[in-house]
Amino acid sequence: MTCLTKELLLRFFAEAPVSLRALMHYRVLAAFGKPFDYFLVEEPWRAYEVLEKALGRHNADLITRAISDWLRKNGCPASPAEVKKALSERSYWPK
Numbered sequence: 477m478t479c480l481t482k483e484l485l486l487r488f489f490a491e492a493p494v495s496l497r498a499l500m501h502y503r504v505l506a507a508f509g510k511p512f513d514y515f516l517v518e519e520p521w522r523a524y525e526v527l528e529k530a531l532g533r534h535n536a537d538l539i540t541r542a543i544s545d546w547l548r549k550n551g552c553p554a555s556p557a558e559v560k561k562a563l564s565e566r567s568y569w570p571k
Contacts, residue, residue: 479552480562482569485516485523488546500539503530524563 489497489512504512507530515523527536537556540563544556554562562568 480547480554480559480568482517482520484547484550484552485520485543486513487550488543489513489516491546492542496539500527500531506530520563521566521569522563524560527563 489500492500500512504510504515504526508515508526512523512526512530515526524536524540527539531539537560540560541556544554544559547554547559
């Protein structure tokens with residue numbers, strides 16, 4: 477899967493319901509001292525870890541599935557497992 481980009485992650489986050497964005501933003505800010513969009517842009521390989529710590533594993537998995545569904549609708553056929561891998565491994569992201 478090479479179609480997942482930081483730009484697509486930011487578009488997903490921008491288009492997510494405001495209640496979900498607020499929850500993710502403030503829980504991540506409280507846990508890490510930085511907003512969630514920081515991790516999407518600067519450290520996308522940590523995004524799953526950040527979600528898991530801030531929201532719990534079940535919610536992190538639900539958000540991963542939502543990202544996968546959104547990507548599929550926007551021309552990037554990525555499974556939830558592929559999205560989770562991309563959001564967990566530095567080697568996916570070019571330097």
